[in-house]
Amino acid sequence: MFNFEELFGLIDVGITVFEPIAQGDDFKVVYINEKGKTLCHFEKGEAVAEALSTLFPVNATRPLIDFFKEVYRTGKPQEITLVPCFGQTSLWQEGYLYRLSSGHIVSRCMGVQEERAREIMAPNERLTFRTILDTAPIGIWSQDATGRLQFVNKAFCDAIGISEERFLSVPHYESLYPPEVAQSCMCSDAAALEQGEPHLSYEKIPFTDGRVHDVLIVKTRVEDESHGVMGLVGISLDMTEKLEAERKLEAINRTLEARISEEIEASRQKDNMLYQQNKFAAMGEMISNIAHQWRQPLNTLGLLMTDMSVKMMMNRGKALESDFELFQSNCSEIIQYLSDTIDDFRFYYQEKNGDNTFCMKDLETSLQNLVKSSIMGNRIRYETDLENIRIGGYLNNLKQALINLYSNAANAIKNNGVEAGVIRCRGAMEGSDYVIEVCDNGGGIGNTIIDKVFDPYFTTRHKSQGTGLGLYMTKQIIEQKFNGSIAVTNDEQGARFTIRIPTAAGAC
Incomplete structure (x- = not known):
């Protein structure tokens, strides 16, 4: 088989x-x-x-x-x-x-x-290549050196609203585009044929939606080793929406500066209003402090006068010369103390003319007179240790900021029933900054509110006892008047406020 x-x-x-x-x-x-x-x-x-x-x-x-x-x-x-x-x-x-x-x-x-x-x-390769070009989302075409189109893809035809047959049947742009568009396209053709690198231009071309679109066109010349420049290959990208968005953004930017200035001015006015409101609230406290601080000296003065009257009565109006001298000396000392107290409080909010720098020892002395009536009156011990460095700014501004911190600390100690209250103020150089720390043993600030203590009108006290502006204004003074910073944390005994401010040139 x-x-x-x-x-x-x-x-x-x-x-x-x-x-x-x-x-x-x-x-x-x-x-x-x-x-x-x-x-x-x-x-x-x-x-x-x-x-x-x-x-x-x-x-x-x-x-x-x-x-x-x-x-x-x-x-x-x-x-x-x-x-x-x-x-x-x-x-x-x-x-x-x-x-x-x-x-x-x-x-x-x-x-x-x-x-x-x-x-x-x-x-099959030609078919695949044509499919890729027709599905591309940008216009693609090629033309010979005379300007006659040899190929145009579907995206370009659909956007312009002209068929491929029409594109390929005309010698140039004149019968396709309005005269000014055709002239501009021919000029970009000539520029692209002359240069070896891609040529970029913007053309305003009418689309089928009835609008004139801004089209970015990139043309690159095609060369052949034996025949030289053969023509151009071009791509087009509709930039209308992008350019419109940029124009809107430019319009917004033109008005943005004015709007920012308005907002800054409104914010400044608001801060000034809060600053003045805090001043009025603090002035009430100041008057209360003056009254408290004068009460004991006035009592002493009254006792001296009573004692002198008794002596005159016992001596039938013939007081000893030494008694008068002692009486006069004691009264003069008390009157001088009362006058110094008034001066301390009178310049509390006043920024003096002239040199806007001060030494920390001057601040320390003035603070003693301002706080001892309210702090010591509450049986709170006040400890201070300030390295004597010159600071740029006005003394009374920093004094006001620290008084707010002392008042806040004293209230915490009193409200928490701490018997042996202590407020410590330490100041020393750290690098190029002067760092002041105000600490107390009043139990600290609750974790749920510690991030809010510098907010305006935030207070844990009854509205009749506080405005909620003290710590807010302290922050504003440190940041705006001294270009510094303030932060708060809790330690083992209570709150710790840390102030960092730049120093000034010159020794104290």
Whole structure:
């Protein structure tokens, strides 16, 4: 009997027989001749039992399994082209598929050379390239050196509302665009043809939506080694929305400075109002402090006068000279103390003219007189240790800020029932800054409110006892009058306020 396998083994054509698996979902090799093994990159004599999807994993123009299914279903032969082979994609095949009466599929294939592969692939490559250009969201076109369009993509045609046939049928822009647009485009063409780098220009082109759009156009000349400049390739990008957004932003920016100035002025007026309100509130405290501080000296003065009257009565109006001298000395000392107290409080809010620097020792002395009546009156010990450094600014401003901190600390000590209250004020240099720390043993500030203590009108006291402006104004004074900073934390015993302010030149 004639041996067909021997015959297939001699011919120079690849023969492969497949049988369907699971109703044609895949196909399995049941026979392959030696030429087929060579085309599929198998060794001579090697057994092959691959499935179709493994043997030919990819195809250039269409999945190969689709061809097999169609031949299996219809029984009509199909031409196959450029099938990348198993194991080595540089080997390509083309041929035909047939279905036998048994349902087996026979492929008859030959290897192809690189030139043939390029020849078969070229139409498909052109199709793929055109598809990419037509689906691009920007306009793309090419033209020769005379200006005649050679290609234009779908995006450009749709935007302008001119068909591809119309674009390619005219010699130049004159019959496509308004005269001023055509003239501008021709000028940019000439500039792009002259320079070696891409040429950028903006054109106002009417679109199909009835509006004139601002279009960014980039043109690049195309050169050929043998023929020189061949023409141009251009891309266009609609910049209308972006430019409109930029124009709106510019309009906003033009008014933004004025609006910022208005807001700054409004904020400044608000701060001035709060500052004055805090002054009035503090002036009430100041009058109370004066009254408290004068009470004991006035009592003493009254006792001296009573004592002198008694002595005069006992001596029948003939007081001893030494008694008068002592009486006069004591009264003068008390009156001077009362006058000094008035001076301390009179200049409390006044910024003196002249040098706006001061030494910390002057602040320390003045603070003693201001706070001892209210602080010591509450049986609170006041400790101070201020390194004597010159500070830029007005003494009374810093004095006001520290008085607010002392008052806040004294209230905390009193409200928490601390018997041995202590307020400590320490000041020393740290780097280029002078750092002041005001600490107390009043129990500290609650974690839920510690971040709010510098807010205006925030107070934990009854509205009849506080305005909520003391710490707010302290922060404003430190930041605006001294270009410094203030922060608050809790330590083991109470609150700790830390002030950092720059120093001034000059020794104290």
